[in-house]
Amino acid sequence: MKFFNRRQRMMIGIFFSIAFLVIVCVLGNLNTEAARVTDFSRKNLAPCSSYIFGTDWLGRDMLARTLKGLSMSILIGVVSAAVSAVVALVLGIAAATLGKTADSIISFVIDLIMGVPHILLLILISVALGKGLKGVVIGVALTHWPSLARLIRAEVIQLKESPYIQISAKLGKSRWYIARKHMLPHLLPQFLVGLVLLFPHAILHESSVTFLGFGLSTEQPAIGIILSEAMKYLVTGKWWLALFPGILLVVTVIMFYVLGESLRKLLDPNSVHQ
Amino acid sequence: MKRRWIVFIGKNLIRILLLTICISMVTFALMKASPIDPLQANVGQAALGTMSQEQREKLEEYWGVNTPPIRQYLSWAGDFVRGDMGISLLYRQPVTEVIAVKLSNSLFLMITAWIISGVLGFLLGVVSGMNQGKFVDKLIRGYCLVVSSTPAFWLALLLLMIFSVWLQLFPIGLSVPIGVEASGVTFLDRVYHAVLPALTLSITGVSNIALHTREKMIDVMQSDYVLFARMRGEKGWRLFRYYGFRNVLLPAVTLHFASISEIFGGSVLVEQVFSYPGLGQAAVAAGLGSDLPLLMAITIVSALIVFGGNLAANLLYGMIDPRIRRGGAVK
Numbered sequence: 046m047k048f049f050n051r052r053q054r055m056m057i058g059i060f061f062s063i064a065f066l067v068i069v070c071v072l073g074n075l076n077t078e079a080a081r082v083t084d085f086s087r088k089n090l091a092p093c094s095s096y097i098f099g100t101d102w103l104g105r106d107m108l109a110r111t112l113k114g115l116s117m118s119i120l121i122g123v124v125s126a127a128v129s130a131v132v133a134l135v136l137g138i139a140a141a142t143l144g145k146t147a148d149s150i151i152s153f154v155i156d157l158i159m160g161v162p163h164i165l166l167l168i169l170i171s172v173a174l175g176k177g178l179k180g181v182v183i184g185v186a187l188t189h190w191p192s193l194a195r196l197i198r199a200e201v202i203q204l205k206e207s208p209y210i211q212i213s214a215k216l217g218k219s220r221w222y223i224a225r226k227h228m229l230p231h232l233l234p235q236f237l238v239g240l241v242l243l244f245p246h247a248i249l250h251e252s253s254v255t256f257l258g259f260g261l262s263t264e265q266p267a268i269g270i271i272l273s274e275a276m277k278y279l280v281t282g283k284w285w286l287a288l289f290p291g292i293l294l295v296v297t298v299i300m301f302y303v304l305g306e307s308l309r310k311l312l313d314p315n316s317v318h319q
Numbered sequence: 320m321k322r323r324w325i326v327f328i329g330k331n332l333i334r335i336l337l338l339t340i341c342i343s344m345v346t347f348a349l350m351k352a353s354p355i356d357p358l359q360a361n362v363g364q365a366a367l368g369t370m371s372q373e374q375r376e377k378l379e380e381y382w383g384v385n386t387p388p389i390r391q392y393l394s395w396a397g398d399f400v401r402g403d404m405g406i407s408l409l410y411r412q413p414v415t416e417v418i419a420v421k422l423s424n425s426l427f428l429m430i431t432a433w434i435i436s437g438v439l440g441f442l443l444g445v446v447s448g449m450n451q452g453k454f455v456d457k458l459i460r461g462y463c464l465v466v467s468s469t470p471a472f473w474l475a476l477l478l479l480m481i482f483s484v485w486l487q488l489f490p491i492g493l494s495v496p497i498g499v500e501a502s503g504v505t506f507l508d509r510v511y512h513a514v515l516p517a518l519t520l521s522i523t524g525v526s527n528i529a530l531h532t533r534e535k536m537i538d539v540m541q542s543d544y545v546l547f548a549r550m551r552g553e554k555g556w557r558l559f560r561y562y563g564f565r566n567v568l569l570p571a572v573t574l575h576f577a578s579i580s581e582i583f584g585g586s587v588l589v590e591q592v593f594s595y596p597g598l599g600q601a602a603v604a605a606g607l608g609s610d611l612p613l614l615m616a617i618t619i620v621s622a623l624i625v626f627g628g629n630l631a632a633n634l635l636y637g638m639i640d641p642r643i644r645r646g647g648a649v650k
Contacts, residue, residue, distance in 0.1 A: 157338055157342060160580075162581075162625065165583075165587065165621055171606070172606050173353045174353070253471070257591055258603070272472065272476065275476070276476055284480050287473070295465065295468050295469050298469075
């Protein structure tokens with residue numbers, strides 16, 4: 046009864062998730078103006094055919110605001126996940142190749158960062174950088190690498206024991222040459238998947254921190270801000286303010302997970318031919 | 320054997336101590352690097368403008384604007400070791416007292432959520448792993464995917480909306496009824512107020528442990544001894560009880576102890592939504608108000624809780640697993 050084989054289903058999953066994310070980004074940026082327009086003649090409308098997500102207490106179209114906020118969150122998520130992933134790759138390889146001292150220092154730093162609950166760390170960094178967009182982006186970018194770095198480090202340590210790397214070392218190749226020519230290609234698929242799977246975390250943390258009131262100013266409709274404003278109006282029964290933006294946020298995050306999982310299955314030689 | 324345990328625990332404790340010291344230093348440096356003027360953040364621009372120079376100087380002294388950072392850190396650290404965590408600038412009470420109150424509220428919430436999510440996640444993982452590929456498995460995996468994509472604060476908003484605003488079953492916030500004296504608050508009241516926050520935390524905490532347990536369960540189900548047991552006709556509960564349970568319990572317990580930091584992070588958000596006066600809410604208030612002593616103390620306390628969890632995981636690993644307990648290598 047299956048119309049597609051697994052590989053094709055994976056491809057479809059990747060295609061849909063990328064398409065969804067691109068559409069959200071494009072629509073969000075096209076709607077910048079619409080997200081700001083306030084119109085008191087249409088405030089506090091429940092969802093109807095012309096305003097699918099309803100409007101808020103200033104008469105702003107919630108759909109436009111949500112899209113704008115999400116596109117911003119996606120952007121922040123992508124940037125900070127990319128930075129985190131590069132840091133993780135460099136540190137992971139460095140920890141495993143540069144010898145014991147470097148390894149123990151890097152492991153110590155990883156433990157250090159993982160010791161503080163993530164949200165608390167984000168709060169600290171955000172405060173240190175004076176709140177605002179910069180604090181959020183830097184905070185999210187600087188705190189997501191430890192788990193991936195740990196993964197890469199373990200992988201590299203395992204790789205170092207493998208015959209082809211040992212032979213290469215015995216043949217007199219430098220550490221840098223081995224890392225570049227032998228290890229990097231091997232790590233790349235895992236790294237890519239790790240990168241994609243960092244997005245959802247980055248976005249969730251970004252929205253959490255903005256929700257708590259750190260970071261973006263209230264004029265910029267980040268998704269966390271929208272939801273924290275919605276919270277204030279929740280008691281008055283305006284459920285649509287919180288419900289729809291939240292659902293869209295969840296869908297976005299799921300899309301990133303689907304993307305990452307599909308990529309993993311496609312890139313992993315063990316599952317690619319199933 | 321015994322000596323090795325002592326060495327192992329000692330090493331871990333020293334590491335924790337070092338890490339905690341480093342964390343306190345980094346936190347302090349971060350707080351000092353902050354460009355936010357504690358005066359402006361707490362007094363307000365307008366009030367500051369109308370103040371006389373002397374009043375401003377007094378306030379500057381109170382918030383410690385002019386002392387050099389290293390001296391501040393050293394004096395703070397000296398007091399901290401003696402058990403004096405300073406005085407919270409926001410609450411105007413000793414930090415130790417603030418933290419004691421908030422922590423007891425938070426711990427109540429976190430421990431409940433931690434236990435519920437652990438048991439529930441373990442059960443879901445086992446069920447899903449034993450029925451790999453079937454409908455139940457897909458359902459549970461889908462549930463985990465959705466839950467791990469859901470921000471804790473949004474889930475809290477939803478539950479608040481449904482149970483407190485619409486159905487009016489549960490209170491909207493706080494940990495005790497409004498307008499009742501502290502002595503009049505019964506244990507039941509506290510439980511009643513903690514139901515929704517704890518529920519939120521439990522729901523979001525499930526996915527990680529469920530997926531992990533599922534993987535391990537699948538490994539076990541594919542092993543030779545389970546194949547043999549199946550050949551003998553064992554199945555269902557018996558199969559799980561005698562062949563799966565202990566094998567998957569160990570990784571699940573270890574993972575769950577190591578995931579305390581996530582529960583803590585979730586509690587920060589959830590407490591904010593339910594205005595539950597716990598440690599997380601205090602952390603947010605301290606962060607927004609640049610309350611350095613309180614924020615530092617909270618960071619260190621939470622780090623100690625996390626490290627305690629990790630240490631417990633390591634110890635349990637050695638104690639539960641017979642292979643390690645009977646003379647195998649202790650990591």
